[in-house]
Amino acid sequence: MINALQLHEIQEVEELTEDSRQRFEVKDVQSLSWVLRKLAALEAKKTEINQIADFELERIEHFRKKELESIQDNENFFRGLISEYAIRKRDDDPKFKIKTPYGSVGFKKQQPKWNYDDKALIAYLNENELYDFVRVKQEPNKVEIKKQFNCTEDGRVYDPNGVEVQGIKVESKPDELVIKLEV
Known part of the structure; x- marks a missing residue:
């Protein structure tokens, strides 16, 4: 949760006009402190928003999981009924296949799955x-x-050996500005 001071900092940020944003400049430690306070308050607000959103997303995800589990249980039940029927029919006719207006049922040959233990196989x-x-x-x-x-x-x-290497080019990068906020 953001505190009253951070809330005040955020209100000041929201009240800044476009004109004052363009003219403001960090000139000394005091103005730098002012800017860092604003950044810290914004970071706290962002954290609060993310916490609220995460909580709501968790609730929604729990709802989805519960509803989909119920649907999956029903699907499994009906697929089981179809499977029992199809197996009985295949016992009578090895090439059993049937079509209805709502779908078709049949069996498909599967390729054998090769399971490799790479270390043992390479050693062999x-x-x-x-x-x-x-x-x-x-x-x-x-x-x-x-x-x-x-x-x-x-x-x-x-x-x-002092010979130029082909295939490598080193790209220099500028120093990165690091801002650490004390939140």
């Missing part, structure tokens, strides 16, 4: 020299490249 393939079935992925070791290679101010990179 390597032990039995079946190297054609093992794929090796090549990628640059970027951590070591950053440690061992040198970069110039213009963004070019050189390997330890």
